[in-house]
Amino acid sequence: MAMAFAQGGASVAVMGRSIEKAREGAAKIAALGVQTHAMSCDVRQPDQVKAAFDEAERVLGPISLLANNAGANFPVLAEDISDNAWNAVTRIAIDGTFLCSTEFARRVIARGEAGAIVNNSAQYIWTGFPGDAHSAAAKTAQATMTRKMARDWLQFGIRVNAVAAGFFPHDTSTAGVREGGIEPLQNMIPAGRTGFTWEFGWLAALTCTPLLGEMTGQVIVQDGGESLRRSLMMPDYVPPRERAEGPWGWR
The missing domain is CATH 3.40.50.720 (NAD(P)-binding Rossmann-like Domain)
Structure with a gap:
């Protein structure tokens, strides 16, 4: 999914519990020539979700x-x-x-x-x-x-x-x-x-x-x-x- 968004020209924030895996995925996406950012987040935790969105928008701009x-x-x-x-x-x-x-x-x-x-x-x-x-x-x-x-x-x-x-x-x-x-x-x-x-x-x-x-x-x-x-x-x-x-x- 992330690769497809990137192929369409989108900047992509990759979010996962493992920052290492998120960074690995982000590196593959960045190879397509788009801006990427990797983050660690447990999507079951409201505070972590909010913090991840804040981080993504701080780095990549408004999420659409x-x-x-x-x-x-x-x-x-x-x-x-x-x-x-x-x-x-x-x-x-x-x-x-x-x-x-x-x-x-x-x-x-x-x-x-x-x-x-x-x-x-x-x-x-x-x-x-x-x-x-x-x-x-x-x-x-x-x-x-x-x-x-x-x-x-x-x-x-x-x-x-x-x-x-x-x-x-x-x-x-x-x-x-x-x-x-x-x-x-x-x-x-x-x-x-x-x-x-x-x-x-x-x-x-x-x-x-x-x-x-x-x-x-x-x-x-x-x-x-x-x-x-x-x-x-x-x-x-x-x-x-x-x-x-x-x-x-x-x-």
Whole structure:
């Protein structure tokens, strides 16, 4: 997402709990020739969010675009989710999206300017996903916030949309990784492949441009048609707790 914004010419502030990872990401973005800044912030903490926005605007100027991409997920059956695990996953996505979005909106409204927000949701918010009760709940809340905030801030020219992403494997992702690599998963997706992260980034950035200037409150599904997969020829269903390789079907 950040790379796509930079490719469009935006200055980019990269925010994460690890300042080292934020700096690593900022360096890659800076290579595109745009101004960047790395910051450390826990999006679950209101004071840290406000301080990060202050820092970003002090270095880069007024913020007009926001991408909420913070998240955490791991496969676990619902009855095995601890209180800490539930809070870790849901608070990062729900509280983080709320705190960053409202901090952004207050600043944009105070300046009397327009702005745009894009949230990272997931295509399984309508169906759930084995071993994902925590993430499904959090990503569904993000989609609901997207619609509600779009209504609240429409009069101020702030557009809010979300991308409900399917499988976008990357270097540190375990999504779809199983024996035989990624091919078994790709064979189950109507498009015949998983997504490339740059495709997700471009769509996310596009929602914030004048090209989609009339669109707000929308949750766009980008999953290669995986959510449409309904067939009499699908493999037999195996209950999550009976799967040899864990509730996701892989380790």
